[in-house]
Amino acid sequence: MVAVDGPSGSGKSSVCRAAADRLRTAYLDTGAMYRAATWSCLQAGVDLTDGAAVAAHVRSVPLVMGTDPHAATTAVGDVDVTEAVRSAEVTAAVSAVASVPAVRADLVLRQRALIDAACAVPAPGRRPGVVVEGRDITTVVAPQAPVRVLLTAREDVRLARRARQDLGSADSGAVAAVRDAVVQRDLVDSRTTDFLVAADGVVTLDSSDLDFEGTVVALLGIVEHVAAVPQ
Ligand SMILES: Nc1ncnc2c1ncn2[C@@H]1O[C@H](COP(=O)(O)OP(=O)(O)O)[C@@H](O)[C@H]1O
Numbered sequence: 087m088v089a090v091d092g093p094s095g096s097g098k099s100s101v102c103r104a105a106a107d108r109l110r111t112a113y114l115d116t117g118a119m120y121r122a123a124t125w126s127c128l129q130a131g132v133d134l135t136d137g138a139a140v141a142a143h144v145r146s147v148p149l150v151m152g153t154d155p156h157a158a159t160t161a162v163g164d165v166d167v168t169e170a171v172r173s174a175e176v177t178a179a180v181s182a183v184a185s186v187p188a189v190r191a192d193l194v195l196r197q198r199a200l201i202d203a204a205c206a207v208p209a210p211g212r213r214p215g216v217v218v219e220g221r222d223i224t225t226v227v228a229p230q231a232p233v234r235v236l237l238t239a240r241e242d243v244r245l246a247r248r249a250r251q252d253l254g255s256a257d258s259g260a261v262a263a264v265r266d267a268v269v270q271r272d273l274v275d276s277r278t279t280d281f282l283v284a285a286d287g288v289v290t291l292d293s294s295d296l297d298f299e300g301t302v303v304a305l306l307g308i309v310e311h312v313a314a315v316p317q
Pocket residue numbers: 092093094095096097098099100101247248250251293296297298299301
């Protein structure tokens with residue numbers, strides 16, 4: 087199993103999905119789970135300032151995660167929310183939901199169950215194992231993972247990537263438009279989870295000066311190195 091944490095725009099989702107594809111394992115986007123929980127709270131009109139109400143609602147949400155790296159879907163029951171959970175509305179609300187301790191306890195258990203399933207019963211054509219990415223995978227969800235990586239990049243680089251991804255441009259106006267949302271969300275999230283400093287035994291991979299392919303290769307290199315060293 088490969089555990090990857092890091093801030094917004096460091097490349098977790100895209101790099102981990104590609105790495106899982108090349109390793110022929112499953113892929114799990116835990117951020118999408120917090121986003122889907124948030125989407126459902128918004129749909130149900132839950133008061134996001136009421137932690138107990140949020141946790142009670144999230145407990146009832148039937149999250150269905152597609153862990154095939156080619157079809158990393160997110161559903162709530164029968165409703166495919168893969169696209170909907172990326173909306174600006176969900177992005178603006180997700181930190182409030184993710185900061186509720188009972189929500190985290192609930193989703194961490196679900197994440198561990200998905201990890202256990204991917205390691206025990208791989209999908210046809212896949213190897214046992216999973217590349218999991220988020221904010222607390224290396225520290226809370228799977229601190230025992232054989233490969234643990236903190237994927238980072240300088241703030242200016244992350245903002246430019248987010249601007250290009252969200253707005254199709256990384257000029258100064260586009261970067262300014264995403265700055266507040268990204269910096270503010272990372273700040274709030276970092277009060278709940280520690281994804282800015284590598285915990286003991288966690289390898290830091292700085293993608294600032296690497297292109298996408300270079301980052302995937304570097305992550306796979308870390309995986310190979312760990313596989314070559316007896317644990
Ligand atoms: N090393 C890299 N170099 C250039 N662009 C990258 C790199 N890693 C990721 N990207 C791009 O940056 C954007 C944000 O990456 P994403 O995987 O969504 O980050 P995160 O999941 O950490 O928020 C995507 O458009 C992705 O293709």
